[in-house]
Amino acid sequence: MHTRNKKLAAAGVLLAVGLAVSSCASDAAPGAASETLVLVTHDSFTLSEGTLAQFTEETGIEVEVQALGDAGELVNKLVLTKNSPLGDVVFGIDNTFASRAVNEGVLADYASKDLTDAEAQYLLPAGSGLEQLTPIDNGDVCVNVDHEWFAEAGLDEPVTLDDLVKPEYADLFVVPAANSSSPGLAFLLATIAAFGEGEAGGDGWQGYWSKLVDNGVKIDAGWSDAYYVDFSGPSSEGDRPLVVSYASSPPFEVQEGDTEAPTGALLDTCFRQTEYAGVIAGTENAAGAEKLVDFLFSTTVQNDIPESMYVFPVNAAATLPEGWSEYAAIAENPFVVSPDDIDAGREAWLTEWAAIATP
């Protein structure tokens, strides 16, 4: 009798879970809007609740968001589906993949009419994306330093890329791999911009990486791994006080009551990633798509970007949230590699890098 009841109870619970779960299925369908635009993005895209709804209020157009993987996957998927586009607008093409998107012809000609001279620094060169891509946000990938660790050790913090290969900083540095992590690639590009082409064991970026390896740099597969396992920062488990991360990371280590950030970014080691939006070639609603690109550049979205995506807005009229101006620094002269050079060099660089850094 007892077992039977238990059995019935268990069956009842399972049934109830099943019903509860499948009953939520019906409310998923979006309201029947007259117009819907599909915005394809990378997986890190988020905005606060209600932000996109404002676009619908203003224009009567619904926006459906479709994430397609990281920035590389996003562009490659657009290229593969050129003849049968996945959406109307794309957000999240960065300067390391912009050339491929432009050269493969996946974008229609439109850059937001609201851009001003103040955003000129973010624009791509003419013929290489100026006409198709509107800058939306940017973030610097920089070496982050654990201030507390260096204070305790009584060691001066490194400042430049050259410092990182000095013997006093041996075994203190961890980086995510360039071939499986996008900040990892950004850091490789910073070293390529800083040291130029050369050869392994000789000079140039290859020589620099050989020295980094000799100086005990640790290469991890991904950012999470480098930051949370090997970095010595306050929310991390490890013992290496130098890590490749974002310039926007330090504010997130600040606890209530702190007067200064426990970590910081080395601003002479940065590579700037800028993310763009564009109209996808072949859209049936070009006018609506252009409005959506303008909306992404508007202060409505731009003011929301820092807290939602942990990067800086490009719109000069946007305001930064509290704490950002204090703890999140911006590099004055980040390293730059042109999108065309990145597109041409990527495969060879990564192959060479892998041979040096992960033998």
Place this chain on the structure above:
Amino acid sequence: MLGAGVPLAFVGIFFAWPVLAMVGRGLFVDGTLDLGGFGDVLTRPRTLRLVALTIGQAALASVICVLLGLPIAHVLYRLRFRGRWMLRALVVLPFVLPTVVVGVAFRTLLRDGGLLGGLRLDGTFAAIMLALVFFNVAVVVRTVGNTWEGLDSRQEEAARVLGAGPVRVWFSVTLPRLAPAITSAASIVFLFCSTAFGVVLVLGGSRFGTIETEIYLLTTQFLDLRAASVLSVMQLVVVVALLLLAARARGRRTAQRRVDAANAVHAPRLGDAPAIAVTLLVAVFLALPIVSLVLRSLQTADGWGLGNYIALGGTGSRNALVVPVWVALGNSLQVAVQATLIAVVIGLAASLVISRRPRSLGLRRALAGFDGALMLPLGVSAVTVGFGFLITLNQPPFDLRSSPVLVPIAQALVALPLVVRTILPVLTGIDGRLRESAAVLGSPPWRVLRDVDLAIVARPVLAASGFAFAVALGEFGATSFLSRPDRPTLPVVIFRLIGLPGGDNFGMALAASVVLAAVTVGIIALVERLRVGTMGAF
């Protein structure tokens, strides 16, 4: 006919077509077949190393999983003790944890200065092995255990009475009857390991490339579809070779006398001591990363506490998430229920067909091929399948690229082989004479199916549902690029949290992983209770 048609159509549309289209993109240049890529890619020394490492790590991990899994299956499915249903549920736990979280948990233990740092395993091949075994030992325990629990123990007893020692009884009586289930389990583990991606990268420190990691790099970063297609073909060759090998090893099917599991189990005795010892050791090994994960999830900026769990109710202190974790859990459960239904219905239909023994050799071969086809999705890169979806499912009636139904479908593809491999060994074990006698006694075919096949298979189906559910809940690879950002599943949310800086985000990611694991174990435990409850039913 229908029984074979539906599974074939399912695998054909949602697997074979996208994969072939993707491989075709790389091999056909301007409409003409270009096989030059094979020469280029196959002669690179790097390719040889990738293939060798892929086969090597998958084979070694399968062997270790079988060696460790068998004693555990014995303890959990042949011994009678209180709380065994709970242990059966717990063993699935590693299976649903997101790889990126497990990677962090393992590396925290293994790095210099970590709890096990003295072993100096960080970034080594051995570390990859540990993680692969961590994830996959449950496959062996459950697949083999499920067959084992219904085996009549009187054959062993008879052998023992006739003077055979325990070793002899094991090798000449028990092992041959378990062989089909062991081969099934080992091939699933092999396929899982040969396409393992995150584990290999995170624990190997991106030093140990496999075919899978290379396809990912070529497709998502370089857009070198030509080389990626060649490697996809290589991957298929490896997988098909393995499946042929496994089919040979399964060999002739032997009819087994199956009994009510209640009569096959016994209370632990001295002879079980080695198996119990192995089980305890493995339990400690499985528990170590999990316990460290749970402990870390209880640490907050203000010391120990439930802060990270309480934070899950919101969207993160800095708006890290689109939806509270509970909503994501709801999405996950909903999708997993749908995926389980699809996988179990299709898997059962397919198993019933495959378990038939037609007289014609051609038909028998066709069935073996069909059996293998259902296993393929486990052994082919998720990147190839995912990109393939985009270039095939773009026109009616399969205009599904942006449809939410693709998520449960993709999860069901991964769960399907597990369902088939759990149900099939039991179905093929049914003595054909049982069906014949039912037919002779006047039962129409549908009644034979209902009263013989379905009645015997009821419990394995429940077990398979539980496992399929766990797989669907934990699935990340396919889900991540198919799920809609406004309706993320829990693994997708965890992945996002652990990709953001800050102790609160990290803590929430770990707390969410613990919640995912706890919910999964809870549901599987419920299914196990149900299974134990239905014992008297047949």
